[in-house]
Amino acid sequence: MHSIFPLREKWAEKEEKLRKKVKQVLKCDVRKPNPLAPVTLPAADCLLSTLCLEAACKDLGTFRAALKNISSLVKPGGHLVMVTVLKETYYVVDQHSFSCLYLDQESVEEAIKDAGFDIKFIKEIQEHSPNTFSDFGALLHVVARKRGPKPAQ
């Protein structure tokens, strides 16, 4: 018999598969020059950041510095895959309200480039559905490649 929630089952399978691949969970503070300190890892092929920097940074200067900090975790030729919210001032989780850095696309693009990346894909998706958990205006999806020669294999 087929489930009436085929997508939900597919996601559960993907989640299970991904969980099995996780080798380590580390504490991270993107405001530190080495966000994983005191742990040091070899530079990564790809770094995924979703809905994080705008929650972690109180102002644009801190946001720009945080991008440079996480850039240090990626090898030259490696990729940053980032999803960020634009035009948001707060979000709510379990009735707790958190402040969020109000960003526009131009500031995010500049910060990514200044952190040593070339932007390969960028798409802003406008969202204006009224809700009670956040006042965000749009989602920004970015794929960027770190500048510099690829290290020899």
Ligand SMILES: C[S@@+](CC[C@H](N)C(=O)[O-])C[C@H]1O[C@@H](n2cnc3c(N)ncnc32)[C@H](O)[C@@H]1O
């Ligand atoms: C809106 S939640 C997003 C959670 C998750 N990344 C996602 O996409 O659903 C913001 C996240 O930023 C994390 N965060 C806040 N300050 C941080 C910091 N200084 N360094 C790293 N992460 C931070 C919080 O712990 C929280 O998990």
